[in-house]
Amino acid sequence: MNITWLAALGVATVTASSAAADNLLASDPTTFSSFFFDQGLPAQLSTSPTGDPFIEFRYEGEKYPLFFYDCLENEDCLSVQFYTGFELAEPFPLERLNEWNSGERRFLRAYLTPENNVVHLEMDIATSSDGISARDFNDLLLLWVDRAREFEAFIAE
Amino acid sequence: MKMKTLTGVAVAASVMGTLAAGADRVDAADPNTISQFFFDINVPTKLSTDSYGDPLISVRTDDGVGYAIFFYGCTDNANCTHVQFYRGYETDGQVGLDIVNELNVEHNFVKLMLDDEDDVIILMDVLTGEGGMDPIDFDALYGQLNKVVEAFETRVNWTSD
Numbered sequence: 001m002n003i004t005w006l007a008a009l010g011v012a013t014v015t016a017s018s019a020a021a022d023n024l025l026a027s028d029p030t031t032f033s034s035f036f037f038d039q040g041l042p043a044q045l046s047t048s049p050t051g052d053p054f055i056e057f058r059y060e061g062e063k064y065p066l067f068f069y070d071c072l073e074n075e076d077c078l079s080v081q082f083y084t085g086f087e088l089a090e091p092f093p094l095e096r097l098n099e100w101n102s103g104e105r106r107f108l109r110a111y112l113t114p115e116n117n118v119v120h121l122e123m124d125i126a127t128s129s130d131g132i133s134a135r136d137f138n139d140l141l142l143l144w145v146d147r148a149r150e151f152e153a154f155i156a157e
Numbered sequence: 158m159k160m161k162t163l164t165g166v167a168v169a170a171s172v173m174g175t176l177a178a179g180a181d182r183v184d185a186a187d188p189n190t191i192s193q194f195f196f197d198i199n200v201p202t203k204l205s206t207d208s209y210g211d212p213l214i215s216v217r218t219d220d221g222v223g224y225a226i227f228f229y230g231c232t233d234n235a236n237c238t239h240v241q242f243y244r245g246y247e248t249d250g251q252v253g254l255d256i257v258n259e260l261n262v263e264h265n266f267v268k269l270m271l272d273d274e275d276d277v278i279i280l281m282d283v284l285t286g287e288g289g290m291d292p293i294d295f296d297a298l299y300g301q302l303n304k305v306v307e308a309f310e311t312r313v314n315w316t317s318d
Contacts, residue, residue: 069265081265094254097254098257098270101269102270108268109268113262124265124266125284126266126294129294135287136286136287
């Protein structure tokens with residue numbers, strides 16, 4: 001089916017400059033802090049147990065993590081990652097995770113860590129040298145929130 | 158432990174010089190910029206259309222297997238917003254979900270799955286974004302994809318015919 005991705009999400013427009021200078025960069029975590037502030041989303045910048053930057057933000061009251069990756073000595077990171085995970089009482093079938101991964105759910109990856117029976121969902125976003133525009137990051141954020149909720153329902157079925 | 162890196166690049170440093178300043182930004186809205194990227198790194202491609210009429214690029218890698226690059230988020234088969242690298246293996250059930258899952262645990266940006274015929278599929282989605290992406294950044298993602306492909310093929314002792 002050939003529907004535009006953005007239209008399918010009903011994405012709200014973001015009034016942000018498209019100039020590269022305003023792009024969000026994992027190498028400067030405050031660019032993400034500013035984004036969340038501009039969007040009216042509470043966010044807290046701190047560090048993860050590994051010493052890398054870490055942001056926790058709220059969307060409609062729910063808390064979500066934003067991890068920073070590909071960092072050099074905890075700085076100059078190259079990517080960020082939306083993440084959610086659920087610890088389950090029983091082993092989750094890999095066939096069901098494959099069903100999730102097989103669908104038209106782009107930008108996402110689900111997997112299981114059998115040692116602790118946790119199912120994980122991740123969305124990796126490379127900012128690298130140029131960064132990502134606020135508009136594009138907002139599109140991915142909205143997609144993430146939708147999919148994270150869908151995933152939570154999926155694993156509960 | 159996750160092996161995650163965007164510093165791995167697909168090509169030798171000597172070829173990287175061709176991606177220096179002045180190279181066109183890589184943009185899903187203009188498939189020719191993606192063809193140009195691969196031309197600049199000495200990899201053959203063919204531009205065509207898929208069954209929906211959207212652009213489709215076939216990439217031929219040295220092993221002859223290559224990738225298909227599908228285009229998504231298109232309006233009237235143009236101005237697409239993102240692409241998906243696709244590489245399939247006729248494993249026919251010989252590689253199980255345990256190995257697929259292990260690689261999904263270990264690597265970011267790239268996803269493995271089994272299709273309806275129990276063949277392994279490797280996928281990577283790239284949002285080229287407003288105004289396209291710096292080819293150096295696109296190359297880093299392409300490098301990550303190649304790294305995961307290599308990890309998979311090593312894990313299952315894959316040899317192409």
